[in-house]
Amino acid sequence: MDLICGNFVKFATSFKFLINMEYNPRPIEAKWQKKWEQEGTYRTKTDPSKPKFYVLDMFPYPSGAGLHVGHPLGYIASDIISRYKRHSGYQVLHPMGYDAFGLPAEQYAVQTGVHPSQSTKENIDRYREQLSNIGFDYDWSRSFATCDPKYYRWTQWIFIQMYSHYYCTETQRAKPLSELENLFSKSGNRDVPAFSGQDPEVFSASEWNEMNPYEKDQALMNYRLAYRKTSHVNWCPELGTVLANDEVKDGRSERGGYPVEKKPMVQWSLRISAYSERLLNDLEGLDWSESLKIVQRNWIGKSTGATVCFSVKLSERKIEAFTTRPDTLFGVTFMVLAPEHPLVDEITTSDRQKAVNEYRKKAASLSDRERQANVDQVSGEFTGGYAFHPITGEEIPIWISDYVLMDYGTGAVMAVPSDDERDRKFASHFNLPITEVYDKSSGENDVNKYKSIHSDFLNGLNVPDALKKIIDYLEQSKIGKAEVRYKLRDAIFSRQRYWGEPIPIIYDRDGVSRALKEDELPLELPTIDDFKPGSDGRSPLSRVKEWVELPGGYRRETDTMPGFAGSSWYFLRYMDPHNEEEFASEEAIQYWREVDLYVGGTEHAVGHLMYARFYHKFLNDIGKVPTAEPFKKLINQGMIQGVIESLYMDKRTADPVRFVCASLAEKEGLEHFSKVLVHADFVDNYGAEDSYLSGEGVKKFTGWNKSFEGAIFECPGGVTNRGKFTPGEGSTATDSHLLTHSEVGKMSKSKYNVINPDEVIEEYGTDCFRMYEMFLGPIEQSKPWDTLGIEGVSKFLRRFWNLYFKEEQFYIEDAKPEKECLVVLHQTIKRVREDIERFSFNTCVSHFMVCTNELRKINCHHREVLEPLIVLIAPFAPHIAEELWSKAGHTNSVALQPYPEFDPGILKKDSVVYPVAVNGKKRTEMEFATSASKDEIESAVRDNEVVKKWSEGKSIKRIIVVPNKMVNVVVV
């Protein structure tokens, strides 16, 4: 009987599908996705008759792991905006592509021998499939990958432009290098307005003209925006490559944990530091979050001050020190050099030699991390040498200490212990004198209000005035000069790797560099089958002799470009992705200009976003793009977290291993237990507080982690061992109910809690998945994925669908709707429009829910209400919208319909229900016509029974009427 009934229900349900009554998302979604692709619904044209809108998602690296539910969050948000803008009459550019060069594919190749191009292609295909499944409106015809020679040809081209430009400090923009060479041949390099990070050797015009090509090349390297020089890099001998700073953790490589050392190597770099000031200033006009701007400002790290020159006793050499507080110059009582400072050797006296050498040796052996770790410990050595105070002429002892960093400022500090915390610490530790140079006796906290003392001609001045005066003095007497410094370092560009863009440079027999000509591009990566690093810190390419060695004794550069080379300008290529003549046509660039909305995670706060801004500014300088900034507005989506599930394992017994229920662990004392991660798939009620392991879950767990096969799993109801559950004494339990420990944390493969969007979509449908991701909370906040919550959205979509059905048939009536229905619709239009504009997608979803609940209640089936609602929801749930739109009798795509406008006339009310408060507490409600005057309302409120009751025995002092809002009665 049971069986027959069950089958009947099943049959009836499937029958309902046939007549399209029940909402069954998957077939609908597949149908429309196919149709969109066939009809090119989302093809973007460069059409100057329409306003444009460029929405962009941050370039994904297609990893082998595929997407988890956190990745699409930002993509869905940008998809909604892109669809909304299309409905609003914009020509929308919403592209997607792949940042496809990079280390993971190469590491995989080293391990497996699979060529990176193959594994990358497979990963891209998988990404594309997963993305398509979510129904995005990407114009796939514009997609590309950075490893495609048609793309990287232009990555190489941009590099060559940087190689052949310098930065003019007069006009504050990049200029062709040939102009600089002209200047050199006319007047040498002494006064050229050209940015150079190092202090290049000075040469005259005739010296320049007599230089051989090699010497000229070397000299020009000091000015090129892409240049080659020796830098101290993180070299990892084990991996045979240079690592970026963020790839090094605690002196070891992030991958593999191999030791990393500082090694001088000849490397290509980009002179991003020339752009520091512009990168800093132009942040001002960007619609980015304040916190992101601050991160960028910190990174650029501008400090304004002066360099002061100190002469050294018994030496011709001078010490330059940078300070932000030259006004405290009279408070200098000692100097501190970085241990690596080149002058240390010269000034150290023989009696101090041994101590100094030991200290330097110790400092050199520590990594940057380790040096920073002992911030609290003061250490240092006296060199025995003295400098002269540039004004008073007093002798000042010179110390060395590792709190002074060689690569910041000049590597030398004029120590003012009175006004600098670290100098003060150092002085008191080594008993060095402290001279107060500001009168702080007033107890005032504002530094700018102090008056200068013990400072000769500065006495009596406040800080800003003293600063001005001392800088004037320093410059006039040529002791020093005002100076601005930045922390921002030039970007090291060389990678000793295979899977990256070849650097399009060749060297002649003498080592003189030359860039490839435009018609020699792209310089394609040769195919190789051995991906191990080359010898002597060179890339695998160095072994490909037939590629490296060229006729005429020329040799190719064998290093490749870093990941940011391809990802720093990709947003421009989408404007015109198939152009073979230029990276994008002027017409396309003039039309699309910049990205109007950029969506991505905070992990790119400095790296990608800084490099892309730099590239863009450079291209702007050379007249290739019309805008100074690439990304007008930026939204950082939050992370979607997962619940990390673990089991309590008893530390006191090992044989057999004993796992216990969380309730037991708490009773016995948590200190006796360690936590063992358990795969989220094994847990019942995943995500809920009382998630647990059933007998089935225990079986999965022991099958997954065989070392626990013999373990016992104890919960209050009984014990499970080797698949058998034995109830405890007096227990009626029939199965394991082992509560797990659950905590919110990162969703990651290593935590075994990854939720795959494909599975969610399979169960609930794409539209539901999209809406639920939005419904979770504000886009910028991190929040945990709640497996149960999605039911609510699923239920809502079914109800929404059912608005369009009556007695199992699609049903929309053409009769004039009642005002009530229209009010619901227009209220919803108003709210949704406002909330999309402010990127508040979670509240949009709730407006749709409210709307659906209300229309259901009043049983509204009017076309005039239900059709605009389809368009309104289309950006959020495009598939269900298309299906209902076509069922309503339309043959065109809903995606191209104008977005509904709300009619303020419909929302206008005749009367308003006022909350009436007495002394700020709401006590009753009263309805008044919207036209009612304040006086009318006031007198009616006075007569109100409830108000009378609350003012009994007291007098009404005031009645505040806020029109159409509320009434407050003030009673004393």
Add this chain to the structure above:
RNA sequence: GCGGGUGUGGCGGAAUUGGUAGACGCGCUAGACUUAGGAUCUAGUGCCGUAAGGCGUGGGGGUUCGAGUCCCUCCACCCGCACCA
């Protein structure tokens, strides 16, 4: 240490300019329909209290007729930077 952000029911979160705190959803409770319910529908659901009422947006103070929202102060958590001269 510095900078930024966030603190609202059992949970995710609403509240655009100071104006009915807790929309919407989850969860929970009760009921209806059901052989059944992890389906669906209806009602309820901040806390205390039988009620009247009181208390409530991290704590304390202030401005205001009125404060989640503004000001001061303290606390907690998260993120970023960190000897930057």
